[in-house]
Amino acid sequence: MIRRIVNSRLLKHYLRDPSAIIGSVICLFVLVAAIFAPLIAPQNPYDLTSLSYKDSLKPPIWMEGGQTPFLLGTDEHGRGILSTILYGLRISLGVGFGVVILAGIIGSIIGLLAGFYRRWFDAVSMRLADTLFSFSTTLSAILILGITGKRGILTVILAITLADWVRYARTTRGNVLSVAEEDYVLAAKSVGANDVRIILKHILPNVISSIFVISAVDLAIVIMLEATLSFLGVGVPLTEPSLGMMIAQGREYLYAGKWWLIVFPGAALGSIVVGINLLADWLREELNPKLN
Amino acid sequence: MFAYIVRRVIQGIGVALLVSFLCFFLFQYVGDPVLTMVGKNATPKQMEEVRSILGLDKPFYIQYLTFVKNAFRGDFGRSYTNDLPVFGLIVERAPATIELATFAMLIATFFGIGLGVVVSLNRAAVLSRLVMAGSLLGISLPTFLIGLLFIMIFAVNLQVLPVFGRGDIIKIGFWRTGLLTLSGIKHLILPAFTLGMYQMALIIRLTRAEVSEVLEEDYVRTAWAKGLPSRIVIFKHALRNSLIPVVTMIGLGLGEVIAFATITETIFQWPGMCRLFLSSIYGSDYPVIVAYIVLMAFVILLINLAVDIFYTVLNPKIQYD
Numbered sequence: 245m246i247r248r249i250v251n252s253r254l255l256k257h258y259l260r261d262p263s264a265i266i267g268s269v270i271c272l273f274v275l276v277a278a279i280f281a282p283l284i285a286p287q288n289p290y291d292l293t294s295l296s297y298k299d300s301l302k303p304p305i306w307m308e309g310g311q312t313p314f315l316l317g318t319d320e321h322g323r324g325i326l327s328t329i330l331y332g333l334r335i336s337l338g339v340g341f342g343v344v345i346l347a348g349i350i351g352s353i354i355g356l357l358a359g360f361y362r363r364w365f366d367a368v369s370m371r372l373a374d375t376l377f378s379f380s381t382t383l384s385a386i387l388i389l390g391i392t393g394k395r396g397i398l399t400v401i402l403a404i405t406l407a408d409w410v411r412y413a414r415t416t417r418g419n420v421l422s423v424a425e426e427d428y429v430l431a432a433k434s435v436g437a438n439d440v441r442i443i444l445k446h447i448l449p450n451v452i453s454s455i456f457v458i459s460a461v462d463l464a465i466v467i468m469l470e471a472t473l474s475f476l477g478v479g480v481p482l483t484e485p486s487l488g489m490m491i492a493q494g495r496e497y498l499y500a501g502k503w504w505l506i507v508f509p510g511a512a513l514g515s516i517v518v519g520i521n522l523l524a525d526w527l528r529e530e531l532n533p534k535l536n
Numbered sequence: 537m538f539a540y541i542v543r544r545v546i547q548g549i550g551v552a553l554l555v556s557f558l559c560f561f562l563f564q565y566v567g568d569p570v571l572t573m574v575g576k577n578a579t580p581k582q583m584e585e586v587r588s589i590l591g592l593d594k595p596f597y598i599q600y601l602t603f604v605k606n607a608f609r610g611d612f613g614r615s616y617t618n619d620l621p622v623f624g625l626i627v628e629r630a631p632a633t634i635e636l637a638t639f640a641m642l643i644a645t646f647f648g649i650g651l652g653v654v655v656s657l658n659r660a661a662v663l664s665r666l667v668m669a670g671s672l673l674g675i676s677l678p679t680f681l682i683g684l685l686f687i688m689i690f691a692v693n694l695q696v697l698p699v700f701g702r703g704d705i706i707k708i709g710f711w712r713t714g715l716l717t718l719s720g721i722k723h724l725i726l727p728a729f730t731l732g733m734y735q736m737a738l739i740i741r742l743t744r745a746e747v748s749e750v751l752e753e754d755y756v757r758t759a760w761a762k763g764l765p766s767r768i769v770i771f772k773h774a775l776r777n778s779l780i781p782v783v784t785m786i787g788l789g790l791g792e793v794i795a796f797a798t799i800t801e802t803i804f805q806w807p808g809m810c811r812l813f814l815s816s817i818y819g820s821d822y823p824v825i826v827a828y829i830v831l832m833a834f835v836i837l838l839i840n841l842a843v844d845i846f847y848t849v850l851n852p853k854i855q856y857d
Contacts, residue, residue, distance in 0.1 A: 375551050378788070378836045383795035387829065390817030391562050468678040472799060475680045476814065488680075495684060495803075499692060506688070510681045517676035 267522025286313035289323035351412025359420025460524035548837035613823035633808035640731035652743025674737025746778035787843030
């Protein structure tokens, strides 16, 4: 087993691809930071008893006026920027993975059914998908969250999922259409295999690699979208830490020279997305036979 | 072609009817605009009065049918917040958004395709690596962050470009343009680059992938072997055959640019219709929300039509009907 992994093509390509390695190091780092945030963070930024207005708007520790334990400075409420970022990463990743899993499953199922059964289900679901897609995930999510007016992490996940499943459905359907004409599928049909078996055993394995590639790209997009929604004030509630909201608050001090309020959360957000995109690029090249 | 266009327009009307129906359907379950309008101290009787003036006491399908009937006459109702006709509010702000979005997309297309071709011709060069690293950043930084970083660099530190509003405006008929004054153009630069950056990065990456693939094709080798000038090989043989996916993405990108204009307009205080949409969402201003969405459906329809027609120019083999 171990020998198979060591000798595999995937591992060889991976080790020869510096950007894939950088990408996975970033992702691993962020994942560990997010999971162990309560242990690493110098302060719990959402424990009101630990906050003090005396500490508000302190610069990073290497600048004049900076003080421990606020390595990267503090915001207007005296919350440490580093601690808030660490807690904010959990929300970013939670929403990201939540949406990718939900939208991935729903979208792939709709795509499989639309491509396999065609007829009215295909027509209705793909019309809907085209409409949502041309409105763009961002606008749809703003609209859904804006109209419902509810705030909460679960609401954000559901709203983005509602706008985002089309990404999976469209591609999966397209791939199913071409796979469904293959001889092995026709053969399975002719020996009387039932539909569930054909879809799960013969079609799904042939379309799943593209679903993985989309999920990787989608994870990056969803994390940016959550930050954007929270920046606009229609995302996660004020009581939760979010990189987008931190940046929105920092915007008010833009001209006051308090750059750390924006630069550090921005850098954290940018690095996660860069890391995921690097891995997504590698995954696409490995799994897409057209490019090899 | 004509039949095709008519069919697409009918489809577009269908989409507009569907999305506006969904909006009305949602409105009945959420937020109460009357409460925001009259304030918390109003008596129930006053609230009922306002409700019946706005027609909000009727079942939602009646509200919807009334809306559709009026919309076909170009009447989208009045804004709840300032009691002005919604159609006028949007039309008045549309030129600002159209100028911003068009410039953003022009920047993205021009630099995107240009840099994409340069990068695919010499993939190992230092410049190519820099461009690809830049495009990775471009797809990884959300629009609002790019905008704020631009403001920090160009307005707060260097103080070279304005970041507030549209500058001096000249009125031509109903169209207020910022393109005819120096200050208007200066005000456009940062918002347009902010809005175009993400699309530019996407176009660079796609163009590079497509052109690299086409450069391996036999007809391109033949063209080189024949001794054709590189200008002709690159632009006529390679680029033209790589453009179809790129044009598709630019078409989709325009819809996205309009969505992201909401963010850019907020950051740069740009007086466009997307900022109007956002404030109508904050204020539960239903007529504005619905009118904006219906309008978007038509704008997106027009963009898609234009893309479809452009396909036939790029590849005469493509025909509709």
